[in-house]
Amino acid sequence: MLRIEGLRSGYGPLEVLHGLNLTIEEGSFVAILGANGAGKSTLMRTLVGLVVPRGGHITFGDRIIDHVSPERRLRAGLALVPEGRELFRSLSVRENLLMGAFTRPGGRSMEEDLARILDYFPRLKQRLTAAAASLSGGEGQMLAIGRAMMAHPRVLLLDEPSHGLAPTIVDTVFAVISQLHQRDGLTVVVAEQNAKKALSVAQHAYVLQGGTIALSGTAAELSQTAAVRELYLGG
Ligand SMILES: Nc1ncnc2c1ncn2[C@@H]1O[C@H](COP(=O)(O)OP(=O)(O)O)[C@@H](O)[C@H]1O
Numbered sequence: 001m002l003r004i005e006g007l008r009s010g011y012g013p014l015e016v017l018h019g020l021n022l023t024i025e026e027g028s029f030v031a032i033l034g035a036n037g038a039g040k041s042t043l044m045r046t047l048v049g050l051v052v053p054r055g056g057h058i059t060f061g062d063r064i065i066d067h068v069s070p071e072r073r074l075r076a077g078l079a080l081v082p083e084g085r086e087l088f089r090s091l092s093v094r095e096n097l098l099m100g101a102f103t104r105p106g107g108r109s110m111e112e113d114l115a116r117i118l119d120y121f122p123r124l125k126q127r128l129t130a131a132a133a134s135l136s137g138g139e140g141q142m143l144a145i146g147r148a149m150m151a152h153p154r155v156l157l158l159d160e161p162s163h164g165l166a167p168t169i170v171d172t173v174f175a176v177i178s179q180l181h182q183r184d185g186l187t188v189v190v191a192e193q194n195a196k197k198a199l200s201v202a203q204h205a206y207v208l209q210g211g212t213i214a215l216s217g218t219a220a221e222l223s224q225t226a227a228v229r230e231l232y233l234g235g
């Protein structure tokens with residue numbers, strides 16, 4: 001579904017990703033693990049077109065999309081839930097969700113889409129008219145995910161969805177992501193520092209270290225790997 005070959009990316013003189021190769025199969029749930037500064041966000045932003053790569057290729061379906069605009073990538077089915085959520089804080093929950101729908105395919109009822117997505121997020125349903133700024137961290141993360149889902153993505157990329165959330169809330173957020181993956185047949189890519197949580201739900205994982213892929217394998221394999229256990233799972 002998504003093939004990344006020799007991808008090099010960065011900012012100005014700084015190269016962050018030094019030739020990444022990875023493959024995301026259709027319908028899979030993939031984790032991108034790595035410490036702070038490893039390049040996870042740079043990878044996610046490069047995949048959706050917010051950072052322009054300086055080498056290599058990204059193929060989505062049968063199209064090379066390296067130089068396709070972020071809006072066209074979103075229309076094609078690649079949606080990002082950004083690090084830090086980036087909600088429209090002064091807008092209501094409902095308005096934030098509708099903002100996610102600007103590229104959605106025509107011919108569907110907006111209200112039906114809203115209802116379908118709100119079924120996954122009962123808390124948001126109760127708070128539709130509240131300002132996004134008034135939400136708790138967990139609710140805000142749910143809203144960021146719901147907003148991305150309004151675009152009808154085929155691939156949902158999530159950048160550190162656990163960030164700043166209490167462990168029980170992290171569990172709730174990941175349970176919803178798993179449901180979206182299973183029920184909607186969505187392909188999911190999660191960038192996470194929380195390796196333990198990510199490996200407990202993902203099928204496949206890549207470990208990013210200093211802008212290269214240090215390790216990859218099934219989530220079960222990586223959970224058993226000494227280096228991963230030591231560095232990311234607390235021994
Ligand atoms: N907008 C930016 N401009 C310049 N350098 C950046 C920018 N964003 C990130 N970096 C640098 O790129 C490297 C990788 O960052 P990032 O992709 O955010 O890593 P991660 O998400 O894994 O924490 C870091 O050295 C960081 O300082």
Ligand SMILES: [Mg+2]
Pocket residue numbers: 040041042083159160
């Ligand atoms: Mg990051």
